[in-house]
Amino acid sequence: MHRTHTAGELRAQDEAKTVTIAGWAHAIRPHGAVTFIDVRDRYGVTQATVGEEFAALTKDLKRESVIKVTGTVKRKPTPNPRLATGEIEIVATGFEVLGPADPLPIEIGADNTDEIRLKYRYLDLRRPDMQHRLALRDRLAASFRENLRKMGFLEIETPLLVKSTPEGARDYVVPSRVHTGRFYALPQSPQIYKQLLMVAGCDRYFQLARCLRDEDLRADRQPEFTQVDIEMSFVEQEDVLAVGDILVHNVIQEVTGKNIGPLPRMTYQEAMDKYGCDKPDLRFGLPLIDVTYIVNSSEFKVFSEAPMTKAIVVPKSLVRKEIDSYTELVKSSKAKGLAFTNVKGGALDGGIAKFLTPEIQANLIQATGAGEGETILFIADKPKIVNDALAKLRNTLGRDLKLYDPEGLSFLWVVDFPLFEWDEDANDWTPAHHMFTMPKPECLQYLKSDPGKVIAQCYDLVLNGVEMASGSIRVHRPDIQRDIMHAMNIPEDEAKQKFGFLLEAFTYGAPPHGGFAIGFDRFCAMLEAESDIREYIAFPKNKSAECPMDGSPGFVSGKQLDELGISLKKL
Ligand code: ASP
Numbered sequence: 003m004h005r006t007h008t009a010g011e012l013r014a015q016d017e018a019k020t021v022t023i024a025g026w027a028h029a030i031r032p033h034g035a036v037t038f039i040d041v042r043d044r045y046g047v048t049q050a051t052v053g054e055e056f057a058a059l060t061k062d063l064k065r066e067s068v069i070k071v072t073g074t075v076k077r078k079p080t081p082n083p084r085l086a087t088g089e090i091e092i093v094a095t096g097f098e099v100l101g102p103a104d105p106l107p108i109e110i111g112a113d114n115t116d117e118i119r120l121k122y123r124y125l126d127l128r129r130p131d132m133q134h135r136l137a138l139r140d141r142l143a144a145s146f147r148e149n150l151r152k153m154g155f156l157e158i159e160t161p162l163l164v165k166s167t168p169e170g171a172r173d174y175v176v177p178s179r180v181h182t183g184r185f186y187a188l189p190q191s192p193q194i195y196k197q198l199l200m201v202a203g204c205d206r207y208f209q210l211a212r213c214l215r216d217e218d219l220r221a222d223r224q225p226e227f228t229q230v231d232i233e234m235s236f237v238e239q240e241d242v243l244a245v246g247d248i249l250v251h252n253v254i255q256e257v258t259g260k261n262i263g264p265l266p267r268m269t270y271q272e273a274m275d276k277y278g279c280d281k282p283d284l285r286f287g288l289p290l291i292d293v294t295y296i297v298n299s300s301e302f303k304v305f306s307e308a309p310m311t312k313a314i315v316v317p318k319s320l321v322r323k324e325i326d327s328y329t330e331l332v333k334s335s336k337a338k339g340l341a342f343t344n345v346k347g348g349a350l351d352g353g354i355a356k357f358l359t360p361e362i363q364a365n366l367i368q369a370t371g372a373g374e375g376e377t378i379l380f381i382a383d384k385p386k387i388v389n390d391a392l393a394k395l396r397n398t399l400g401r402d403l404k405l406y407d408p409e410g411l412s413f414l415w416v417v418d419f420p421l422f423e424w425d426e427d428a429n430d431w432t433p434a435h436h437m438f439t440m441p442k443p444e445c446l447q448y449l450k451s452d453p454g455k456v457i458a459q460c461y462d463l464v465l466n467g468v469e470m471a472s473g474s475i476r477v478h479r480p481d482i483q484r485d486i487m488h489a490m491n492i493p494e495d496e497a498k499q500k501f502g503f504l505l506e507a508f509t510y511g512a513p514p515h516g517g518f519a520i521g522f523d524r525f526c527a528m529l530e531a532e533s534d535i536r537e538y539i540a541f542p543k544n545k546s547a548e549c550p551m552d553g554s555p556g557f558v559s560g561k562q563l564d565e566l567g568i569s570l571k572k573l
Contacts, residue, residue, distance in 0.1 A: 004070060004100075010046020014089040016075045021092060023048055024070040026128065030063055038091075041071060043131055049082070049091040056097040066110070066128075067103040072096030116536075117183065117570050121550040123541055135538050138257070139526045143210055145253045146230050146522075147536075153245060155206040155232065160195035162212070166500065167194045169436055171215035174225070182567035188214040191519060193438060194504050196233040197476055200515040201507045206234045214549075222468070222524060222535055225547045230525075232473070233517035237473055239459050242516045243267075243415055246463060246471070250413065250520075258529060262411055265463075269418040278312070278393035283467025284414050285406035288399060290314055293380070298366045298447070302357035304341065308382035312392055315370050315397060319344055320377040321533045328395055332381060335391035340443065341380040345372045354380070397467060408531050414464045421445070421458040422489065429493055435460045437486055439474035440516075446482065453489045465528050473518020 005024045012021065025043035037052045037060045050071040052060050073092040082088030108118055110125050119126040126132060137494045147157065166173050167370045169190035176186040176199070189195075191213045199207045211231040217223065234242060247265050254262050266284070273280050290312045297305035305311045320328070320342065329340040343353035351362040358366070372378050379395065400406060422431040431453045433439060441449060445456040459475035477483045483505060487497045497505070514548050526538040534544035543549055563569065 005270050008045035009041050009043040009048040010086060012048055012075055012087050012090050012092070014077055016090065017077055019075045020072070020095075021075055022070060022072040022096070023092065024068070025480050027063060027065055027067045027103075028224045030060070030065055032060075037063075039069065039071070042067065042128075046086055046089045049078070050086075050094055051076075051091050052094040052097055056094065059097055059099055062435070064103045066106055066125075067099055068101035069096040070100050072094075082449060097540075099132045116549055117544060120536075120542070120544055123551050127540065132537075135526070135530075136540060138530070139538050140565040141257050141314055142253060142526055142529075143522070145256045146208075146210070146249070146520075149249050149252045149256075150208045150230075150232070153206070153248070154478070155208040155234075156204060157209055158199060158204060158207050159194075159209060160189070160192040160199075160211065162188060164189045164195070165503070167191055168500075169193065169213075169215065169434070171217040174214045174216050177566045179565050181492055184562055190215050191229060192231050193436060194501070196231060196517065197417070197438065197504065197515065200235045200476075200478075201510070201512045203235075203513075205235045207231075207517075211519075219543070219545045219547060220474065222527075222533065224523065224535060224539060224542055226543075227535070227539075229519040230522050231517070231519040233515060235513040235515045237475070237514070237516050239417070239461065239516065242248055242473060242475070242518060243417075243461060246415070246473075246518060247463050252298050254411065254529070260411060262413055265413045267415040267417055270416055270420065271418065273416050274389060277396065278389035278391075280416055280462065281464040281467055281469050282414065283400060283406075283412065283464075285412045285466055286400045288314055288316075288396050288405070290389070290396065291370050293366060296362060296369055297358075297382075300358060300362055302354065304339075304354075305380070305382045308388075310385045310388045311382040312388050313366070313370050313378050313380045314392055314396060314399070315372040316377040316379060316403070317373075318377070318403065319375050320379075322566055324444075325377075325379075328379065328398070331398060332391040332395055335394050337383055337391035339381075340395075341382070341396055342377055344377050347372070350378075385395055410466070411529070412466055413470075415461050416464055417461045418442075418457050419460040419462070420454065421456040421460070421486070422453045422545055424454065431489055433486075433490070434458065435472060437490065437533060438483070440477045440482070441486075444551040449482075449485045459516070461518070463518070465525075468524065468528060469521070470525060470528065471518050473516065475516035478508055478512040478514050480505045483508065520553075 003022060006022045009023050009025045023041055025041040028042035028047055029039040031038040035054045039050045039052055040047050041050055073094040075090050078091050106116055108122050108125060110128055114449050163176060163186035166187040167189050171190055173187040178184045178186060189386050192209060192211045196207050209231045211229050212226055214226045216225060219544055252263055254260055266328040270280055273282050278290050280322060293313050294311045297311050325342050332340045341354045343350045343355045346365060354375050370378055381391050419434050421434060421439060423434045439458045439460050440458045442459055448455040461473060462469050463471035514558055521534040523538050527535045
């Protein structure tokens with residue numbers, strides 16, 4: 003038998019028992035005739051005292067070797083309060099090296115570079131922090147599964163080798179050997195398949211689904227990631243949000259013990275007006291205030307000539323250096339500059355105050371609600387620039403001024419997104435969510451004439467300013483789906499070739515349906531206020547989509563390429 007107990011299990015009441023534990027030699031301390039070895043496994047650390055009789059084995063033993071210790075549990079004369087097992091030690095009567103370790107290429111610890119951590123991921127994962135994260139991920143996955151099952155959802159797997167499912171990214175493609183010249187796509191999401199499951203009468207589906215998207219990577223993106231993917235039949239938006247509310251509430255409560263209360267809602271328009279973005283962080287206030295109507299009659303051309311001027315009130319008086327650094331920040335969002343002034347003695351003082359009449363000053367103080375000693379910051383520009391820059395500034399101010407509890411969880415449903423957004427590059431409308439999203443019934447009339455006016459039955463779940471989930475009520479009528487593709491200028495034959503099977507399925511009796519998908523890796527990370535989702539993925543890729551450990555993506559042999567009928571261009 004390799005072990006009777008784990009290395010985290012033994013306590014004072016186990017005194018005098020004969021036990022066997024096995025694990026990694028976490029620390030080795032020779033001490034005269036005996037050697038103290040801390041044995042570590044997933045469950046904890048236990049000290050073993052190994053006598054001279056095993057000197058031949060312990061003498062050259064390297065840290066992180068896998069060992070097995072049999073012995074008697076003794077109370078330690080001086081307990082170690084830092085260890086759960088700190089009251090006892092095992093005095094060895096048997097000792098074996100099960101898996102010797104060479105000197106390690108890295109010191110196992112959090113401060114290794116990302117590249118090193120990924121190259122030796124199996125060593126990095128030995129750290130208790132990482133073990134904790136994997137265990138949290140497991141508990142969250144189990145909790146999602148249990149709660150969804152309780153609500154009648156069936157977990158159904160969808161294929162990995164698929165026809166392209168568009169989610170706005172590039173597909174990873176897999177060449178077919180049997181059908182030379184043809185390719186599968188790896189799913190960007192199970193979107194089309196979950197909708198087909200609704201046509202198939204499955205009624206309530208979920209899956210912890212792997213999604214693969216070939217896009218440029220950022221800290222919160224990975225080429226493959228996991229979604230808690232959900233779809234339901236015979237539902238309206240309200241029904242879907244209700245399931246989302248219960249699910250998120252229960253999972254958070256079960257896993258963290260926190261009660262997040264009812265999830266608030268806000269329309270897309272309100273979020274844009276008040277916070278300049280569709281994923282506001284509501285852990286703090288600092289709303290944006292549209293003051294265009296106050297300043298557009300001013301002599302101050304920066305304001306009067308701009309299509310929009312918005313202000314934000316900082317609950318303190320900023321010094322020059324701070325204003326300079328915030329100016330740099332907003333410039334990175336294409337704003338030309340950041341105007342400021344302070345409230346002093348009930349009037350505006352400093353910065354742009356000199357360009358504004360007393361009447362405009364009074365109106366600004368009233369509209370912004372700025373108090374004595376506070377700074378008002380302004381950006382005047384095109385609405386997109388004003389909103390982008392101020393939204394970024396607002397998040398930075400919230401963080402710099404410590405306006406929120408970093409451990410707090412502030413969820414929000416953002417609803418009523420536009421169906422399309424204008425894609426400057428493509429010079430065309432593209433779906434704001436994806437093309438299977440149902441417009442609001444009252445907007446169907448604008449689908450052909452004025453696509454920008456169409457509001458969708460579409461919603462995002464936001465947590466602390468980060469998009470956590472998105473979903474929609476789907477189009478289940480082929481005629482509307484065709485109109486949407488038409489608005490996007492997708493020619494009929496291309497639509498048929500790409501999605502013909504879905505459009506056909508809808509002609510054989512499709513229930514109204516909708517759903518959403520939660521970004522599971524991000525959900526895990528956000529619960530612990532961690533911004534890098536790789537911390538919660540056992541084997542993630544680096545920022546260039548490579549795995550430094552296995553060396554993927556790798557080359558394949560000429561024979562494999564021949565079989566696939568592929569010849570590589572010289573690059
Ligand atoms: N498939 C969508 C996505 O990946 C989610 C959904 O609409 O259910 O964003």
